[in-house]
Amino acid sequence: MTNASAYVLGGPDIKTYYFDGAPDGTVCPGCGSCLDRSYSPATLDLKEARRYDFGNTQDLQPLFSKPFVDMINDLSGQRLAANAIQGSRGYFHLVVTETVEFDAQRRKTKFGPPCDVCGRVKWIAGATPAFLICNQIPPNGIFRTDLEFGGQNGRAPLLILGKELKEKIESRRFPGIYFDDAYCAGDKYKADKVH
């Protein structure tokens, strides 16, 4: 028996690289971690992105359309930091700043060795279904996990939504958007047998 009370926002692969052509020092050459969060590409191939209101680049950076950002801001009451990408015609790279702690122990998340260059772990694997340490996610809230999953080819936190916000987004039938379950501390997940 399971009763997830929060959700992970998922979207299509928009077939472009956010960090391609980024100057040295933007991404760690040893492990792919982003070292400069203020980076935004001057140009980005958005052929595929224009088909969607939300998606992820191949190096796992979330891109949101302006209407999608506006909708989330209206529904959640949070102000999301959306940096316009130069030449992106209305597409935005979204930075969700409010953080929720991921329960790596319950999820049995695995961590790689430390990176020789920057000292961060080389990879983190085991993101979904997501387990969170908090007792609940506000129904209209949107958060990022403290952990960034992935490795050399891209890493990103999970974007966590409250139940009402998820249902409102779902009702608008955006193409390509899907949801995974996220379990708060008190939510039941089968017998917690995660492999």
Ligand SMILES: [Zn+2]
């Ligand atoms: Zn590194």
